[in-house]
Structure formats: C-alpha cells, structure tokens
Amino acid sequence: MIDTAVRRLLQSIPVLIGVLILGFLLIQLSPGDPARVFAGAMAPPEVVEQIREQMGLDRPMLVQFWPYLERVLQGDLGRSFISNKTVASELGRPLFRRSS
Incomplete structure (x- = not known):
C-alpha cells in the first residue's frame, strides 16, 4: 500500500x-503586455518600461522561469490584475465558500 x-x-x-x-x-x-496592463492604457512608455524591468519582463524567458518556479514552489501564485488580490486567495474562495 x-x-x-x-x-x-x-x-x-x-x-x-x-x-x-x-x-x-x-x-x-x-x-498583451502585463506591464502595460499594470501601468494603465494612458501610461507613458517610460513608466511601462520601468514596470517591465521591475517585473523582470525585460529578461529572457529562460531567466524568468527560475524565479517563477521558486515563487510557485513557495505557494506564491502572484496577484490578480483584476482584483489585486492574491491568486491563491482567489482560487480558494470558491472552495471554502459556505453554502447557504
């Protein structure tokens, strides 16, 4: 067994x-560009580029994978662009919702 x-x-x-x-x-x-979504449609290109650097989106895909893997293994799935809540809490909300 x-x-x-x-x-x-x-x-x-x-x-x-x-x-x-x-x-x-x-x-x-x-x-789409996550940095553009995060900055907003009217943000100047300099701000979008700064956000892209902060998020690590300016690095090659293989370099971006390792921090992604580390965050996922720690349970950090990031934040929702829509609600600005953690993705883990958004995914868990329907699972732990009390039925009336």
Missing part, C-alpha cells in the same frame, strides 16, 4: 513539472 503511494507520487513529479512549464509558456505567449 505504501509502496504504491510512493510510486504514484514519484510518477507525478514529471507531470507536475510539465504542468509548470506549460503554464509558464501559456502566460509568456499570451497576447
């Missing part, structure tokens, strides 16, 4: 790594 559980956990590691890579690539390849 324990052997089966350990084997299943070890088999899930490549799947989790694949999901992390796929999620990162989908974020990177999605249309």
Whole structure:
C-alpha cells in the first residue's frame, strides 16, 4: 500500500513539472503586455518600461522561469490584475465558500 503511494507520487513529479512549464509558456505567449496592463492604457512608455524591468519582463524567458518556479514552489501564485488580490486567495474562495 505504501509502496504504491510512493510510486504514484514519484510518477507525478514529471507531470507536475510539465504542468509548470506549460503554464509558464501559456502566460509568456499570451497576447498583451502585463506591464502595460499594470501601468494603465494612458501610461507613458517610460513608466511601462520601468514596470517591465521591475517585473523582470525585460529578461529572457529562460531567466524568468527560475524565479517563477521558486515563487510557485513557495505557494506564491502572484496577484490578480483584476482584483489585486492574491491568486491563491482567489482560487480558494470558491472552495471554502459556505453554502447557504
């Protein structure tokens, strides 16, 4: 029983790594500029570039992956651009909502 559980956990590691890579690539390849969204439509280009540097978006994709991986492993999924709340709390809200 324990052997089966350990084997299943070890088999899930490549799947989790694949999901992390796929999620990162989908974020990177999605249309739009996160720095532009964060700064606002009327922000001057200098402000957008400054935000891009602060967010690390000016670095190559492979360099951006490692901090992303570290944050995800620590449970930090970032902040929502829409509500400015943590993504983890946004994802957990429907799970822990009390039914009336």
